[in-house]
Amino acid sequence: MEPSRTYRPATPAVHDPLTSSVPLFDPSQLPLRTWCEGSREDAVTGLVAFPDFHSHIPRCLAAALDEGRLVALAIGDVDGLKDHVERTNxxxxxxxxxxxxxxxMATVGATxxxxxxxQPFDIGCAATFGGDEVILAAVVDDAAQFHQALGVLRDRLGAALPVTVSFALMFVTAGDLPxxxxxxxKHAFTNTLLAAVDRTLFTHKAARRAxxxxGGIIAVTRPPLLPEPDQAGANPVVLLPLPAASDVVHIVARPERIGGRDFLLLPCRGPVGQRGxxxxxxxxxxxxxTVVAYALRGQAAVPYAAVADGVTGVPLTVRGLRDRTPRSVPEDLAAALERAGLDWTAVPAHEQAQILHLITEAGTEEIRAGRITAAVDAVAARKGTAR
Structure with a gap:
């Protein structure tokens, strides 16, 4: 049956003084700076709603990269949310x-x-994605600094929630533009980057569960390779430091054959010196x-068994190991440095290790004395006052 067509006089609208003065949300509280302005708020998290993020971010990302800026993209996913909900119910x-x-998710959004x-960056935004994910995008000055800041967010979420939150992170430069x-x-490029971050996240989450x-990991990856990659290697600004002793980093390494040998390239800076x-x-x-990482074109690389066709990324968990090379300065070297008024710390750590190794391996007192003299000369040269 169709609705009645009986004529009824129009009812005048009742004036509600609150209608225009109470917005659905306060736009000043949205986590955005320059990017995604005018976006709607996700009702649960208070972050930028994903449809608006997905509409704005391709243009914002391309413009920032064309200007030579460094962009960080991160996706966070709540670990074990389904189990938590079922257990609570x-x-x-x-x-x-x-x-x-x-x-x-409300706590995730507020945190x-x-x-x-x-955060110090002046361009960026934070959006929600799906039922249990967040996306962070920002123009940053320092990759390592943002990586550390993301660790702070991860830790705060872990302290505020009954579950942990894991992240995957990627840094993008103009060299990654097609x-x-x-x-x-722009949309295809952005989707490719976000898909790579998302796959990295869930690959590491699956490995962690197995x-x-x-939970509560941060996995780092690089953008997919272009058809004609830069032979000069990765831009140094996107590379993180290698993990220090006992520190752990989750990464996706890129297999590559260099000089007839197979390596895994880590998204980290290569070590200084020849010892690796x-x-x-x-x-x-x-x-x-346990492997030894070397610097190849400035990027950390570890030997790999065989590069397989079609494999573009290998998920790894990398832990730094304490250097067992003796670092204590022998008494005769310390005395010689003191007489010359020189500071041993002026010499880089890898050169210190080489010098100490040569002194320790000296077969006679005469050879040792000569190497002590050479060590003092090396320190003086570092200071710019060669003897």
């Missing part, structure tokens, strides 16, 4: 549906907004081994 008589999940306001730019290339590890740096590497299968 089974033990709390007042909980139902996704109510417990909404409470988690992320507070963290965002503290040479061929067809219609709608190995029984803890020892790392403990764990593969997604759970197998671990």
């Amino acid at each position: 089974s033990t709390n008589p007042t909980s139902y549906g996704h109510l417990a999940g909404n409470e988690v 992320t907004r507070a963290w965002f306001r503290e 040479a061929q730019r067809e219609r709608s290339w 190995g029984g590890g803890q 740096a020892q790392l403990r590497v764990t593969f997604s299968t759970g197998s671990s081994r």
Whole structure:
């Protein structure tokens, strides 16, 4: 039956003084700076709603890269949210549906907004994605600094929530822009980057679950290779420091054949000197081994068994190892340096290790004395006052 067509006089609108003075949200509280302005707020998290983020960010990203800026892209996903919701619903008589999940995501949003306001960058935004993910995009000056800041957010979320939140992170530069730019290339390019970050996140989460590890990881990856990659290697600004002793970094390494040998290129700066740096590497299968990382075109690389066709990334967990090379300065060298008024710390660590090794391996007192003299000369040369 169709609706009645009986004529009724129009009812005059009732004036509500609150209608125009109470917005749905306060736009000044949205976590955005320059990017995604005018976006809507996600009702649960208070972050930028994903449809608006997805509409704005391709143009913003391309413009920043064309200006030569460094852009950080990160995706965070709540670990074990489904299990938490099911457990809460089974033990709390007042909980139902996704109510417990909404409470988690509301806390994620509030914590992320507070963290965002503290950050030094002046261009960026934080958006929600799906039911349990957040996306961060920002123009940054220092990759390592943003990586550390993301660790602060991860730790704050872990302290505020009954579950942990894991992240994947990528740094993008103008060198990653496609040479061929067809219609709608900005959206395709952005989707490719975000897809790579998302795959990195869930690859590491799957490996963590299979190995029984803890959540709250930060996995670092690089943008997909262009058809004609830069032979000069990765831009140094996108590379993180190698993990220090006992520190852990989760990464996706890129297989590459260089000079007839197979390597895994890490998204980290290569070690200084010829000795390399020892790392403990764990593969997604759970197998671990100690390797020596070297610098190839400024980027850290570790030997690899064989580069397989079609494999573009290898997920790894990398732990720094303590250098077992003796660092204490022998008494005769210390006395010679003191007489010359020289500072041993002026010499880089890798050169210190080489000098100490030569002195330790001296076969006679005469050879040792000569090497002590050479060491003092080396320190003096570093100071710019050669003897």
